[in-house]
């Protein structure tokens with residue numbers, strides 16, 4: 580009987596990378612003061628025995644770090660392992676446990692480069708497992724539920740936090756401390772409640788199998804950096820980033836991705852020297868940057884990130900620049916993904 584149920588259940592692999600979901604604090608009252616990336620994947624799985632009701636689950640520790648320390652090399656390593664597993668006949672779905680600080684970047688990266696319809700779900704927690712009302716157990720349970728559900732196939736990389744199913748493209752950490760941290764300007768795709776998914780919308784942007792990018796063809800990522808804008812900003816950071824080798828600079832602009840008159844000349848100069856300038860917005864609840872609004876992008880040959888926040892724009896620019904250095908092509912890619 581047991582063997583029969585095992586056969587019917589989906590095979591889900593949990594790839595653990597660290598983060599608060601694997602964190603531990605000194606006491607149950609420590610919901611914000613703790614060390615991330617302490618618990619191994621076997622302990623995470625053992626902590627939620629109910630996972631066995633949802634799927635045949637096995638774990639792999641890909642790395643053990645807080646997500647603010649993830650590098651491009653780590654990102655490639657993780658994505659390549661996801662791709663190998665997705666190609667394997669005995670894997671139906673993949674869950675990635677991840678710190679929440681850069682979870683949105685990893686989820687978007689995988690959404691762009693993984694050539695599979697199999698569900699890939701990225702999940703984290705806002706409180707360590709040792710804290711009162713820890714959110715990691717339920718988030719992980721929900722992630723495995725979504726990853727083992729056939730309905731989740733072909734919907735792009737997903738994120739399950741706080742009972743919501745979010746698109747890995749759209750979702751962003753919008754609040755810290757609170758468990759309702761992950762929001763998307765375009766709303767969640769669905770809900771997951773007591774192990775069952777309820778879907779309401781689909782992503783309109785190209786992803787996974789419909790993406791022109793493939794992790795199997797990517798062995799390194801170009802240097803793309805972000806410069807933050809504010810009143811009284813100078814061009815120092817932009818120039819320094821270019822000097823350190825940035826192939827593109829994401830302008831984390833005010834409002835509509837506006838650029839201070841003190842910075843415009845430097846950006847024109849940097850672009851003449853081959854650095855792509857990509858205008859995004861750092862407003863909190865979803866920027867919306869349009870070409871030639873605020874700045875004459877056609878004239879300067881700059882690119883706009885549209886609704887992508889600066890950190891997501893960096894991910895797309897890196898992926899796009901593995902294939903093209905042409906600003907028109909980059910702009911097409913920014914509209915389509």
Ligand SMILES: NC(=O)C[C@H](N)C(=O)O
Pocket residue numbers: 597598599600615644645646647677678679680681703704705706
């Ligand atoms: N809630 C978290 O996971 C935060 C942690 N700093 C991380 O990203 O690894």
